Amino acid sequence: xxxxxxxxxxxxxxxxxxxxxxxxxxxxxxxxxxxxxxxxxxxxxxxxxxxxxxxxxxxxxxxxxxxxxxxxxxxxxxxxxxxxxxxxxxxxxxxxxxxxxxxxxxxxxxxxxxxxxxxxxxxxxxxxxxxxxxxxxxxxxxxxxxxxxxxxxxxxxxxxxxxxxxxxxxxxxxxxxxxxxxxxxxxxxxxxxxxxxxxxxxxxxxxxxxxxxxxxxxxxxxxxxxxxxxxxxxxxxxxxxxxxxxxxxxxxxxxxxxxxxxxxxxxxxxxxxxxxxxxxxxxxxxxxxxxxxxxxxxxxxxxxxxxxxxxxxxxxxxxxxxxxxxxxxxxxxxxxxxxxxxxxxxxxxxxxxxxxxxxxxxxxxxxxxxxxxxxxxxxxxxxxxxxxxxxxxxxxxxxxxxxx
Numbered sequence: 001x002x003x004x005x006x007x008x009x010x011x012x013x014x015x016x017x018x019x020x021x022x023x024x025x026x027x028x029x030x031x032x033x034x035x036x037x038x039x040x041x042x043x044x045x046x047x048x049x050x051x052x053x054x055x056x057x058x059x060x061x062x063x064x065x066x067x068x069x070x071x072x073x074x075x076x077x078x079x080x081x082x083x084x085x086x087x088x089x090x091x092x093x094x095x096x097x098x099x100x101x102x103x104x105x106x107x108x109x110x111x112x113x114x115x116x117x118x119x120x121x122x123x124x125x126x127x128x129x130x131x132x133x134x135x136x137x138x139x140x141x142x143x144x145x146x147x148x149x150x151x152x153x154x155x156x157x158x159x160x161x162x163x164x165x166x167x168x169x170x171x172x173x174x175x176x177x178x179x180x181x182x183x184x185x186x187x188x189x190x191x192x193x194x195x196x197x198x199x200x201x202x203x204x205x206x207x208x209x210x211x212x213x214x215x216x217x218x219x220x221x222x223x224x225x226x227x228x229x230x231x232x233x234x235x236x237x238x239x240x241x242x243x244x245x246x247x248x249x250x251x252x253x254x255x256x257x258x259x260x261x262x263x264x265x266x267x268x269x270x271x272x273x274x275x276x277x278x279x280x281x282x283x284x285x286x287x288x289x290x291x292x293x294x295x296x297x298x299x300x301x302x303x304x305x306x307x308x309x310x311x312x313x314x315x316x317x318x319x320x321x322x323x324x325x326x327x328x329x330x331x332x333x334x335x336x337x338x339x340x341x342x343x344x345x346x347x348x349x350x351x352x353x354x355x356x357x358x359x360x361x362x363x364x365x366x367x368x369x370x371x372x373x374x375x376x377x378x379x380x381x382x383x384x385x386x387x388x389x390x391x392x393x394x395x396x397x398x399x400x401x402x403x404x
Contacts, residue, residue: 009036
């Protein structure tokens with residue numbers, strides 16, 4: 001963004017430096033950019049290892065990129081110059097790496113005492129595993145969260161990297177950064193370090209389940225509880241065409257409507273109310289699940305979608321990523337947008353006065369160096385000239401150079 005197209009969203013005017021990485025850090029920086037922050041991503045020479053074209057990496061939207069070699073003294077000095085002008089810095093290195101590069105919290109806060117220094121790791125800054133490699137599946141595994149997902153008689157299901165990296169990592173980093181930014185901008189406030197670890201955030205997400213375990217209403221095993229697929233009226237069912245329908249008919253009025261529309265009660269398509277096992281008897285949940293599954297196998301996904309459309313039965317089709325933007329409700333809300341030819345989720349949440357927006361396509365490494373150099377007052381960021389300056393004219397005197 002430039003001075004001409006910036007200034008959108010509730011974080012307009014907030015400057016963010018992102019030390020490029022993969023996973024939760026880039027998503028957190030994207031979210032800050034969606035909210036209007038001026039995000040400058042510091043890419044390393046040679047780019048990242050995500051394996052996709054940076055121009056198509058949606059987590060790079062609403063950012064600008066400069067390339068800096070942090071393994072050089074000049075590179076570290078450049079990042080410190082950026083940190084001096086920033087409100088927030090985000091890094092996702094292993095513990096100690098930023099310090100070895102000379103851009104750790106001590107150096108950055110010395111240059112800018114009001115800086116919020118956000119650290120994003122899987123294991124956290126300390127602990128026996130702090131320096132170990134890891135990924136979402138490992139972080140969610142040790143927190144107990146991964147073990148919640150999947151059938152009782154099968155392995156845990158892997159929900160991509162949404163549960164750990166993004167829910168337990170990125171979103172907690174953003175919450176922490178915004179809280180620390182509020183503190184730093186208060187009277188007498190100062191900057192601070194925000195230590196966001198995927199294991200901490202993911203564990204925090206399981207708070208309600210821990211309470212239910214303590215109360216004796218949740219069994220500490222998978223696929224036998226109300227919200228983990230063990231309940232026959234909260235789960236997914238295959239349709240005749242290989243599609244799937246999601247059922248969440250927990251409350252009694254919603255359940256009664258669900259079984260009626262499904263054809264398992266009088267007034268439905270089967271008139272077999274007496275055959276429906278008692279939903280309040282967990283011992284008969286297996287029978288009830290088989291009855292529900294048999295009904296769903298009689299029609300296609302689209303046919304069942306039409307049956308339940310506009311009702312409070314709490315049933316929805318399971319859509320693919322490509323199908324989701326066309327869902328009537330999501331389309332009406334413009335939950336997805338197409339920008340620079342790429343269909344992607346729109347910024348969230350929504351604001352009545354200072355709405356966020358997709359202002360820029362994903363940043364290409366180094367493409368914005370001259371623009372950032374001008375806007376942030378850092379001429380050393382500008383790329384070298386590709387053509388030599390013309391020789392000065394021989395005149396009796398020259399006008400003084402002017403700052404741009």
